[in-house]
Amino acid sequence: MSPRCSWLYRLPGRALLGGIRTLPTTRCPGLHRSLTSSAHPPQICIVGSGPAGFYTAQHLLRHHTQAVVDIYEKLPVPFGLVRFGVAPDHPEVKNVINTFTQTAHSERCTFLGNVTVGRDVTIEELQTAYHAVVLSYGAEDKRLLGIPGENLPGxxxxxxxxxxxxxxxxNRHLSPDFSAETAVILGQGNVALDIARILLSPIDLLKKTDITQTALDALSNSRIRKVWLVGRRGPLQVAFTIKELREMIILPGTRPANNPSDYQNLGDFIKDLPRPRKRLTELLVKAALEKPGEKEALRRSQSDREWGLRFLRSPVAVLPSEDGKKAAGIRLSVTRLEGNGENAVAVPTGETEDIPCGLILSSIGYKSVPISSSVPFLHKNGIIPNSMGRVQDAPGLYCSGWVKRGPTGVIATTMTDSFDTAQSLLEDIKSGALNYSENRLGASAIRELLLLRGIQPVSFSDWEKIDAVEAARGAEVGKPREKILDPEEMLQLVCR
Incomplete structure (x- = not known):
């Protein structure tokens, strides 16, 4: 990047005007919007450009003909967990990006990437520039195991x-060790199954996805042949869905290795289960207990990799190697269940079991973090306290997505949740609870602040330049795209 372009996108240290808290009163000449009325339109900003942010924006723009919506994102690229969380071999799930792109192309919507709210601009400054602020920044942290050895390499x-x-x-500098034969995943949700599938999938399948070349190279040399997915409760409490389970059962080159005794006493319970849980449990039982057909039996016999579910086990310690320099196993507490169904609680029995392994992946959930001391936050629950998306004791402040309800559900769940928040905001506009009679400058005011601080937001058209390069690089090697990993390289492309 040329010195001039690098300066435009971020001045190190923000020493120039780090203490500014007042907003300019003139519009940025580069801001172009067509409004349907001469009255002041509601100026709304959304923090976070993942599914929650875009679905909130979509609903607001669709149901209010004057609302102006600006979406702030700390990365130069949009779409959050759709880009960075959905498994590479699930391209159909990423089709929602087409809908989000339509939203971003609205003349009343502006994407401002490369802007970290809380550092480059404060929540208070956004509240001064906008009539309403919606926090949709998701769950940016991970939950810790809280056991000895958790910080060991591996x-x-x-x-x-x-x-x-x-x-x-x-995470581009992560260098996972695939030299051991066995990997253990702590958790039994969809993310855990995604990871197991990536670890065990034939490389030729992954080569056709948008997985990074770095990961593809590392997995090509992997020695992992067995993956255990460990859960503290039983088969009636697994958190993955039937689609993901079915994919694992038929994964080429891989066979399931489950313990039939874990499923033998489930018959009496299955008939009373809700339909989704019933279908899932029936598939679990079938995979574990029924003798496979001739073709499937042959496939399994020729597979050199395997996976299995280990129930009633809870991690208590990571076991170090002899030299103490890396993980060599996991110690599990054997548990029993008290109660039934979703409310069953795992209770330690006092017994333990050790599994030798060189790779341990903790899939026990994501965690949201506070964005500002001025925004209420429930640390225990990892959410912003709210009522239907209205932040508690903070008029004009809203939240949607995982930071609103916790890191659960799929994209469709987030869509419904985000629509609910947007509807709350629209109802507040209609009732007068949200007063937008005063003119607010929105993005034009924030752009001027950012310019003074040496930060140039990345626009959606800028992102489309990055997108085009990634797609072209992917096409050269037969992939949907080859993602750029370094934000500096992204910004260099924008500056061309």
């Missing part, structure tokens, strides 16, 4: 590992 959070193979810049 132990990774699912969040970091998924970010590594999906090209999240923060």
């Amino acid at each position: 132990v990774y959070s699912a969040r970091d590992f998924v970010g590594w193979y999906n090209g999240l810049p923060d």
